[in-house]
Amino acid sequence: MLRVLAWWAALTAAWLLTTSTVDIAEFVAAAIAAVPCAVIVPFAGRALGGIEKPRVSWLRWFTHIPLAVTTETVRALRTRETGHFETLRLPADRVAARQAVATVAIGLSPGAMVADVPPGGRTVVVHRLLSGESAVLDRIRR
Known part of the structure; x- marks a missing residue:
């Protein structure tokens, strides 16, 4: 209850x-x-046969979002890039939970969005508007 x-x-x-x-x-x-x-x-x-629980340490991914929102918004307004797809490979630990939390974290940044989460895999397909590094994606990869 x-x-x-x-x-x-x-x-x-x-x-x-x-x-x-x-x-x-x-x-x-x-x-x-x-x-x-x-x-x-x-x-x-x-x-669903039980739900994987996210790790508390994954909350650190969200600490990079405020800065990413600011910098990626400015960059997105100045760019003429059409974007590209990138496959984000995840560690094997708690894959389904990691994919779910990663989808939320990536969706909060304006420079990227989740395009696909293949079932049973350890990947997330991301459409990135901006080229270069992404602090949010780098943290999720670890």
């Missing part, structure tokens, strides 16, 4: 973080919509 309650709170908070104004109507809508999703989580975990 605590797990369902925790998911309900997290999902309600996620909804409220994406709204422009938080009022009682938004809170009620968020709280109601989060209930079925939170109830389904334990069943989904069992159906």
Whole structure:
């Protein structure tokens, strides 16, 4: 029951973080919509045969995002590059969880987006708008 309650709170908070104004109507809508999703989580975990848990150390990937957003936005506004695809090879540790967290981290930077996550593999296909190094991608590779 605590797990369902925790998911309900997290999902309600996620909804409220994406709204422009938080009022009682938004809170009620968020709280109601989060209930079925939170109830389904334990069943989904069992159906998937258990869920790999991300490592706490992966949160360090997100520390590079504020600087990357600033620098990549400026570079993207000045470039005429059309971009390119790059296959990001991941370490073999907790591959599915690593792919999921990497997808979120990469999606937060304006210079790259995840184009594909091949099932059962250790890779993430990234479309990079900008050439050169990426602090976010470099941290994820490690």
